[in-house]
Amino acid sequence: MVEHRTVDVNGIRLHIAEEGEGPLVVLLHGFPESWHSWRHQFGPLAAAGFRVVAPDQRGYGASDHPQDVSAYSILHLTGDVVGLIHALGEERAFVVGHDWGAPVAWHTALFRPDVVRGVAGLSVPPPFRGERPPLQAMRERFGGHFYWNYFDQPGVADAEFGKDPRSALRRLLVGASGDGAGGGCYEQALVTDLERGWLADMPEPDELPAWLTEEDLDELTASYANGFTGALNWYRNLDRNWELTAPWHGAGVTPPALYMYGDRDLVPAFPGTAERIGRLPELMPNLVRDPILLPGCGHWTQQERPEEVNAALVDFLTELRG
Incomplete structure (x- = not known):
């Protein structure tokens, strides 16, 4: 049975959901989601002998929502993960992330391989640092119309989503799913008027x-009672993250790794992402198997294809547990 509590981590309070006993597995959600996006993973992973913990990450749900935009940098986000692992009484853990949670998982493995026993990412492949700041690059490519740049405007997307949160979430979840209209065409779905x-x-x-x-x-919808600003602040740190990660430019993720994604997901259609996925076996020396492609699956990987995701995760985690 999933239980809930609050943990003091990295100077803030994080709400966590947890179930099971055994080696710790931390599940990191994306945007616009919450711990609940992992609802189908708790039971199977706990039954396989793991302690499963999914936080509402900072700025989301019942966790703290710092007001300072700069408090949502990749160093804060990965610091939360490392701090959570230690606050739960563990020295090391498996880390799994989806959407924005995937870059947090990949970066945690990049920054602190001593803490990460294994890392898995859903939808978003490892964010190897590009040559230019991402907001700047997308602004130049799409004239400021890419959704990252739209989200970067203070208060704008916050107000749009906040008018009717349930309707906004309904549209976003269905539209970016394998059942939606996006169909893998990011220019149609992610370039904004x-x-x-x-x-x-x-x-x-x-x-x-x-x-x-x-x-x-x-x-x-209830998890967004405090609005969308905290979640959107993650996007407002994209260029700052590019600056902060300069010391790791060219570095690879060394812990054992797994990557899976849907063939109708919008993310792999981003400029350069398909090529990056093709190079993962050489960029990640401990990738345990080739990237797993889920036919007909859109962006919400673990929700749309829970059985396939659970099977892959259990195999991956069990093998590493030894």
Whole structure:
């Protein structure tokens, strides 16, 4: 049974959900999600002999929402993960991330391989540092219309999503799923009309897909009672993160690793991402197997394809546990 509590970590309070006993597995959600996005993983991983913990990351849900935008840098986010592992009484853990949680997981493994027994990423491959700041690069490529640049504007996306959080979340989740209209075309789905907003061309779905219930949507909507600003502040640190990670330019992720993604996910269609995925076996010397492609799956990997994700994670974690 999943239990909930609050833990003091890295100068803030994090709400966590946990179940099971054994080696620690930390599950890191993405945007716009919460701990609840891992609801299908708790039981199978706990049954396989692992202690499963999923936090609401800083700026999300029942965890603290620092006001300072700079408090959401990659150093703060990875510091939260390392601090959480130690606060839970462990020296090392397995770290698994999806969407924004994947870069946090990859960077935790990059910065602190001594703490990470193994790392898995869903949707977003390892964020090897590019030659230019990402917000700047996308601004030049799309004239400021890419959704990262839209999110970077203080208060703008916050207000758009905050008008009707449930409708915004419904549109975003369905639109970016394998059942949605995005279909892997990022230019159609992720380039924004700055006057009309990002949701303007995302239709309100008549019905939810089978993997998402009204109760799931209720749970997620309630987690945004404090608004979207904390979550959006992660995007507002993209260029700052590029500056902060300069010492690791060219470095690789050395702990044992696993990567999986859907063939209808928008993220692999980003400029240069498909090429990066193809090079993962050489960039990550301890990649345990080739990247796992999930046919028909969109962006919400562990929610859309829980059985396949659970099987891959259990195999990966069990093998590393020895």
